[in-house]
Amino acid sequence: MQNILLTNAGKRVALVRDFKQSFKGQGKIVVTDNWSVAPALFVADEYYLTARIDEKNYIKDILEICEQAEIKAITSLMDPDISVLAGAREVLTNKGILCLFPSEHTAGRCLDKYKMFQFLKESRIPTIATFFDYADFMAAYQKGEIDFPVFIKPKSGSGSVGAQKVYTDAELQLILKNAAQPYIIQEFIEGMDIDADVYVDAISHQVVSIFLKEKIERMIGGTSKAISIKDTVLFEKIKQICGHFEFCGPVDLEFLQVGSEYYLYDINPRFSGAYLHAYACGVDFPKLILNNIRGKVNPSQVGEYETGQIMMLYPDVALVSKHDLKRDYRD
Amino acid sequence: MQNILLTNAGKRVALVRDFKQSFKGQGKIVVTDNWSVAPALFVADEYYLTARIDEKNYIKDILEICEQAEIKAITSLMDPDISVLAGAREVLTNKGILCLFPSEHTAGRCLDKYKMFQFLKESRIPTIATFFDYADFMAAYQKGEIDFPVFIKPKSGSGSVGAQKVYTDAELQLILKNAAQPYIIQEFIEGMDIDADVYVDAISHQVVSIFLKEKIERMIGGTSKAISIKDTVLFEKIKQICGHFEFCGPVDLEFLQVGSEYYLYDINPRFSGAYLHAYACGVDFPKLILNNIRGKVNPSQVGEYETGQIMMLYPDVALVSKHDLKRDYRD
Numbered sequence: 001m002q003n004i005l006l007t008n009a010g011k012r013v014a015l016v017r018d019f020k021q022s023f024k025g026q027g028k029i030v031v032t033d034n035w036s037v038a039p040a041l042f043v044a045d046e047y048y049l050t051a052r053i054d055e056k057n058y059i060k061d062i063l064e065i066c067e068q069a070e071i072k073a074i075t076s077l078m079d080p081d082i083s084v085l086a087g088a089r090e091v092l093t094n095k096g097i098l099c100l101f102p103s104e105h106t107a108g109r110c111l112d113k114y115k116m117f118q119f120l121k122e123s124r125i126p127t128i129a130t131f132f133d134y135a136d137f138m139a140a141y142q143k144g145e146i147d148f149p150v151f152i153k154p155k156s157g158s159g160s161v162g163a164q165k166v167y168t169d170a171e172l173q174l175i176l177k178n179a180a181q182p183y184i185i186q187e188f189i190e191g192m193d194i195d196a197d198v199y200v201d202a203i204s205h206q207v208v209s210i211f212l213k214e215k216i217e218r219m220i221g222g223t224s225k226a227i228s229i230k231d232t233v234l235f236e237k238i239k240q241i242c243g244h245f246e247f248c249g250p251v252d253l254e255f256l257q258v259g260s261e262y263y264l265y266d267i268n269p270r271f272s273g274a275y276l277h278a279y280a281c282g283v284d285f286p287k288l289i290l291n292n293i294r295g296k297v298n299p300s301q302v303g304e305y306e307t308g309q310i311m312m313l314y315p316d317v318a319l320v321s322k323h324d325l326k327r328d329y330r331d
Numbered sequence: 332m333q334n335i336l337l338t339n340a341g342k343r344v345a346l347v348r349d350f351k352q353s354f355k356g357q358g359k360i361v362v363t364d365n366w367s368v369a370p371a372l373f374v375a376d377e378y379y380l381t382a383r384i385d386e387k388n389y390i391k392d393i394l395e396i397c398e399q400a401e402i403k404a405i406t407s408l409m410d411p412d413i414s415v416l417a418g419a420r421e422v423l424t425n426k427g428i429l430c431l432f433p434s435e436h437t438a439g440r441c442l443d444k445y446k447m448f449q450f451l452k453e454s455r456i457p458t459i460a461t462f463f464d465y466a467d468f469m470a471a472y473q474k475g476e477i478d479f480p481v482f483i484k485p486k487s488g489s490g491s492v493g494a495q496k497v498y499t500d501a502e503l504q505l506i507l508k509n510a511a512q513p514y515i516i517q518e519f520i521e522g523m524d525i526d527a528d529v530y531v532d533a534i535s536h537q538v539v540s541i542f543l544k545e546k547i548e549r550m551i552g553g554t555s556k557a558i559s560i561k562d563t564v565l566f567e568k569i570k571q572i573c574g575h576f577e578f579c580g581p582v583d584l585e586f587l588q589v590g591s592e593y594y595l596y597d598i599n600p601r602f603s604g605a606y607l608h609a610y611a612c613g614v615d616f617p618k619l620i621l622n623n624i625r626g627k628v629n630p631s632q633v634g635e636y637e638t639g640q641i642m643m644l645y646p647d648v649a650l651v652s653k654h655d656l657k658r659d660y661r662d
Contacts, residue, residue: 011555011645037547037556039643167509174505178498216368216660220551224342224646225368227653227660276648308653310660312370314342315555316647317607322558322639329547329558329641 002027002293005071007062007085008053008078009033009040013318015077015271016043018279022286027293030069032062036327039318049326053081059088066097072293075100075249076270080156083107098202098293100249102269109245110267111156113184120264123244128256128265129187134176137185151186189263191256195223196238197278199285200247202292207239209288210302211278213311222273228281228309235302237262250275250285277311333358333624336402338393338416339384339409340364340371344649346408346602347374349610353617358624361400363393367658370649380657384412390419397428403624406431406580407601411487414438429533429624431580433600440576441598442487444515451595454575459587459596460518465507468516482517520594522587526554527569528609530616531578533623538570540619541633542609544642553604559612559640566633568593581606581616608642
């Protein structure tokens with residue numbers, strides 16, 4: 001059986017369900033979380049509770065689960081977890097487990113928005129002007145290189161939590177002064193907001209699948225409405241961009257298109273929350289993963305989907321009795 | 332057929348599905364929205380697109396739909412819509428339609444958090460100290476009646492959008508200065524956060540059903556995890572509180588419990604987003620509505636559910652082709 005482990009699955013009920021459909025009869029979907037009431041746990045074939053990723057037992061827990069559940073591949077659904085797992089790539093690979101996350105080096109870049117900006121600039125990949133801190137921003141502001149409004153985000157944020165538009169210097173100073181964590185400051189650009197779900201083959205390291213969508217509605221936590229589109233120019237750019245990184249498996253890239261320019265502004269080296277859209281349109285990454293587990297290289301299927309398909313996310317409900325939990329929900 | 336109209340259904344896919352289950356064979360679930368890509372539209376038995384609630388054609392649209400779809404009852408799923416519909420209660424009632432929303436007077440109070448505070452204070456219902464504006468707050472602050480941190484919210488907000496904890500006077504002044512809409516300032520209290528789904532019988536005007544849950548996790552937009560509880564003291568308090576208002580049908584009340592005191596801090600005179608929890612535990616408001624449509628008074632079923640049932644919300648996905656929309660998604 002080609003069992004796969006999805007770590008820190010949280011609220012990804014629909015993704016687990018998609019995996020189960022594609023893996024049916026071929027492998028079990030095993031998931032983890034550190035909270036006993038993460039809804040994705042209850043739709044999986046098997047689930048385990050682990051330590052938190054910042055606790056020293058975390059990797060030990062993961063290795064034990066891999067052993068016990070006969071895991072053949074592993075991927076993470078939570079940003080900071082990716083760096084931790086990437087640090088354990090060698091020990092996982094030595095156990096014959098396919099690691100569907102980037103190299104430690106690439107993971108470190110993706111999770112630090114300022115490092116990412118510097119790397120994109122060096123690599124001549126168009127991106128949004130980003131400043132490390134207030135002093136860095138002020139130097140450029142005084143030279144007339146940037147003006148308000150600006151966009152600020154936590155340096156290692158996820159799902160647009162804490163991101164906001166700032167209109168004045170006074171407001172900017174106050175927010176940065178009171179901030180519990182460091183922020184980056186970005187140029188505010190308006191354009192067409194495009195999201196790309198990409199699969200980088202785990203054997204050939206080539207981009208074999210791309211699904212593009214234009215965002216229609218954004219909520220805290222990600223895109224909640226989008227429409228599938230195709231753009232052959234962007235398909236080629238994405239293949240080039242991915243050549244600069246050591247990705248492996250699912251990646252999510254976010255672009256702002258202004259005229260003929262595509263500004264890459266975020267990279268999540270994992271299944272994005274809105275990957276559900278791609279799957280619903282037949283772009284089946286779990287199937288590509290199954291092929292990779294079996295040692296098969298996936299041929300390119302870039303652009304094999306219908307355009308004009310609109311995804312709409314909505315909240316659904318799962319119920320569990322407190323008596324059926326593996327651990328108290330307050331722990 | 333006892334058809335019901337749910338207006339501005341938005342993302343309430345799961346609620347529409349619950350209604351369909353309870354109304355099966357007895358009435359159609361008809362829904363509206365002003366946006367052609369509201370996901371709840373596509374699970375209803377019938378759907379209509381309307382004008383926006385602030386457009387002059389809105390009530391005309393609703394009346395036409397009621398005629399065409401042979402509607403017997405109507406309720407709204409969006410806060411500001413409730414006031415608009417409440418203003419049309421007489422014309423709707425004259426057409427034989429059961430109006431499941433409060434009187435115009437009560438609706439006005441529920442949608443203005445400061446008016447609500449004043450009314451609760453006059454009625455001696457314990458609530459959280461609330462200030463109309465900065466000057467009002469400062470007067471109390473200088474008298475030592477309140478201190479930082481405080482909690483601020485848009486005066487007519489919904490689903491905790493824009494609500495935040497503020498730690499200093501400088502921060503408070505800046506936020507209020509830059510705010511696009513008026514805010515109220517509230518005392519910050521820590522306590523057990525309890526949500527009550529209440530059904531006020533549309534014929535007897537008595538509270539006939541209450542479902543209590545303790546919140547476990549809150550996200551922007553509402554409660555995302557909760558556990559069902561019972562509290563006979565609070566059941567009685569809720570019955571008393573509802574006697575001060577002209578509710579009709581579903582109501583959602585939010586309390587902070589500190590020791591033996593229950594502070595009522597928000598009222599939404601409609602189905603709350605987390606009502607799904609109550610339904611999943613067998614607390615079937617659609618069935619109570621069906622009885623009311625048929626002219627039957629519901630007997631009390633307060634507390635008829637199991638405790639320790641944990642609700643977990645998660646995002647799910649619906650797909651529609653742009654060719655199947657009744658109106659362009661950009662309109």
